[in-house]
Amino acid sequence: MNTDKHQLLNRLKTIEGHVRGVQRMVEDDAYCVDIIKQTQAIQRALDKFNSLILAGHLNGCVTTAIRGEDPQERERVVSELLQVFETTSNL
Amino acid sequence: MNTDKHQLLNRLKTIEGHVRGVQRMVEDDAYCVDIIKQTQAIQRALDKFNSLILAGHLNGCVTTAIRGEDPQERERVVSELLQVFETTSNL
Amino acid sequence: MNTDKHQLLNRLKTIEGHVRGVQRMVEDDAYCVDIIKQTQAIQRALDKFNSLILAGHLNGCVTTAIRGEDPQERERVVSELLQVFETTSNL
Amino acid sequence: MNTDKHQLLNRLKTIEGHVRGVQRMVEDDAYCVDIIKQTQAIQRALDKFNSLILAGHLNGCVTTAIRGEDPQERERVVSELLQVFETTSNL
Incomplete structure (x- = not known):
C-alpha cells in the first residue's frame, strides 16, 4: 500500500456519507x-x-x-491484474 | 417509488457496512x-x-x-431513461 | 425502428472498418x-x-x-428494458 | 505481442462478421x-x-x-496500465 492511506480513508468516508445520503433520498421518496x-x-x-x-x-x-x-510470484501478480481488468470490463 | 422501500433501505445499509469494511481493510494495510x-x-x-x-x-x-x-412529459421520461443508460454504458 | 436507418448503417460500416484496422495493427505487431x-x-x-x-x-x-x-405486452417491454440495463451494467 | 497472433486475428474476423450480421439486422428491420x-x-x-x-x-x-x-520506462508502462484500467472502468 504505497498510496497515501489518509487520503484513501477520506475518500471512503465521503463515499460512506454519500451512501447514507441515498438512504435519506429513499426514505424521503425522492x-x-x-x-x-x-x-x-x-x-x-x-x-x-x-x-x-x-x-x-x-x-x-x-x-x-x-x-x-x-517466477511463480511474477505469474501470480500478472494473473491477479488480469482478473481485476476482467472484473472491471465485466467479462 | 413502487419497489419495496424497506428492502431498498436494507440493501443500502448493507452497502454502507461494506464501505466501512473496506475502510478497516485500508487501516489494516490489507x-x-x-x-x-x-x-x-x-x-x-x-x-x-x-x-x-x-x-x-x-x-x-x-x-x-x-x-x-x-407529450412533453412523455419526452422527458424517455430522455431521462436514455441518460441513465448512457451513464451506465459510460458514453 | 424509428431512428434513421441510413445513419445507423453508416455507423456500423465505420465500426466494421475500425475492426479491420485493428486486424492490420495485429498483423503489423503494433x-x-x-x-x-x-x-x-x-x-x-x-x-x-x-x-x-x-x-x-x-x-x-x-x-x-x-x-x-x-398488460402482458406492457410487462414484456419493461422487462426487456431492465435486461438491457442489467447487461449494460454487467449484473 | 506474445499471444498467438493467429488466434487474435481469428477473433477479430469473427467480430467483423458479427458487425456485418448486425448490419443485416438493421437492413431487415429486426x-x-x-x-x-x-x-x-x-x-x-x-x-x-x-x-x-x-x-x-x-x-x-x-x-x-x-x-x-x-526508471522512466518503468514509469511509462505503469502509467499506461492505469490508463487502460481507467478507460475500462470509464473514469
Whole structure:
C-alpha cells in the first residue's frame, strides 16, 4: 500500500456519507432518476478509489514481484491484474 | 417509488457496512487486490440496487407519463431513461 | 425502428472498418496498448450505436406497448428494458 | 505481442462478421432489443480480445520494462496500465 492511506480513508468516508445520503433520498421518496444519478456518482467515486489503489499496487507489490527472482510470484501478480481488468470490463 | 422501500433501505445499509469494511481493510494495510475485489463487489451491489429502482420507475413514473396526455412529459421520461443508460454504458 | 436507418448503417460500416484496422495493427505487431485503445474506441462507438437504437425503441415500440391495452405486452417491454440495463451494467 | 497472433486475428474476423450480421439486422428491420443484444455480445467479445492482448502485454513489454534499468520506462508502462484500467472502468 504505497498510496497515501489518509487520503484513501477520506475518500471512503465521503463515499460512506454519500451512501447514507441515498438512504435519506429513499426514505424521503425522492425521484427515482435522481436516486440513480447519485448511486452512479458513488460508483464513479469507487472507480477513482480503485484507480488509486491500483497505482499503489503497480508501483509497489507488482514492481517488487516482477523484479524479484520467484517466477511463480511474477505469474501470480500478472494473473491477479488480469482478473481485476476482467472484473472491471465485466467479462 | 413502487419497489419495496424497506428492502431498498436494507440493501443500502448493507452497502454502507461494506464501505466501512473496506475502510478497516485500508487501516489494516490489507492486500491491494483484496481491497479492489471488495470495492468491485460494492459496485455490483449498487448496480443491483439501481436495477430495482429502475424497475419501480418503469412500472410507475414512466408508465404513467407515457400513458398520460402530456407529450412533453412523455419526452422527458424517455430522455431521462436514455441518460441513465448512457451513464451506465459510460458514453 | 424509428431512428434513421441510413445513419445507423453508416455507423456500423465505420465500426466494421475500425475492426479491420485493428486486424492490420495485429498483423503489423503494433504496440499492445495502442491496440487496446482502438478496441476501446470501438466499444464506445457501439455504446453510441446502442443508444440510438434504444432512443428509437423507447419512442417507438415501448411507447406503443405502454399506451396499448395489453398488460402482458406492457410487462414484456419493461422487462426487456431492465435486461438491457442489467447487461449494460454487467449484473 | 506474445499471444498467438493467429488466434487474435481469428477473433477479430469473427467480430467483423458479427458487425456485418448486425448490419443485416438493421437492413431487415429486426427488433431493436435483438439488435442491442447482438452489439452487447460484440462488446463482450472485444473485452475478451483486450484481455488476451493485455495478458501478452503484461508478460512481455511490462515485465521487460519493470525488470529493466530505465526508471522512466518503468514509469511509462505503469502509467499506461492505469490508463487502460481507467478507460475500462470509464473514469
